[in-house]
Ligand code: C2E
Ligand code: MG
């Protein structure tokens with residue numbers, strides 16, 4: 001038994017956890033301040049029908065600009081917000097902000113829908129659905145103008161509860177999308193218990209379409225899988241014309257990605273939409 005080595009290992013481990021915890025605490029404190037000081041904002045990325053090229057909606061994406069003008073990526077701060085519970089008030093604020101933006105956008109295109117990301121913790125709040133309905137009626141928007149994006153990780157709250165809540169959401173006419181499909185831990189056996197309107201294929205699979213390897217074969221199978229389960233399929237992170245062409249051949253319904261438009265502040269989105277409608 002090498003006792004010394006064991007202790008050394010434990011000390012190193014503790015030191016690393018200490019650094020990670022301090023870093024998380026610092027981020028959390030910064031995020032809380034950013035929320036209080038209105039340094040969080042929402043950008044909007046277009047979603048298009050692939051066959052017609054028509055803009056059908058937008059996804060609301062959260063941004064954090066620090067006091068000194070740096071941007072911190074959601075990949076970095078969303079997990080911290082999630083662990084601390086701060087995602088609940090922030091997520092509610094994103095929802096209300098995005099719906100106000102949708103009211104503005106629907107002046108130019110009345111049938112546009114808005115997709116909003118919902119974290120598992122938010123989704124598990126008992127008052128979640130009531131708050132969503134209140135936000136919709138506050139904005140005087142029809143239920144089907146909103147799409148809630150959840151990931152397979154909501155299954156941690158128990159598939160029975162998730163299924164029941166999704167049933168209630170759908171009964172109200174609110175749309176649901178399963179985000180990042182193919183990257184989650186859950187198995188296909190969950191998929192038929194998650195009644196959703198749309199399946200969003202994760203960008204990793206779309207990138208693979210250009211490589212034409214085994215991962216590309218999986219992307220190709222997700223489209224008919226979604227259709228067989230009665231869902232529309234949207235491809236995320238489309239960056240090249242050849243990816244778009246492959247998706248067209250596969251019968252994918254909708255697309256979102258830099259090829260069409262990056263996430264934009266509301267004013268830029270409005271201008272972008274006007275330019276497209278002008279036939280530009
Ligand atoms: P997501 O919901 O899957 O959003 C799609 C991400 O892909 C966005 O990253 C978007 O900017 C990026 N993206 C879109 N098209 C392309 C492309 O063609 N190429 C590349 N390289 N990237 C593309 P973003 O904005 O950094 O957000 C990352 C993740 O953070 C989101 O993934 C979502 O899970 C989370 N997130 C963002 N906003 C919110 C929010 O308001 N609430 C919650 N709970 N999560 C959010
Ligand atoms: Mg999303």
Ligand code: MG
Nearest residue numbers: 179180200236
């Ligand atoms: Mg996604």
Ligand code: MG
Nearest residue numbers: 151179180202
């Ligand atoms: Mg994601």
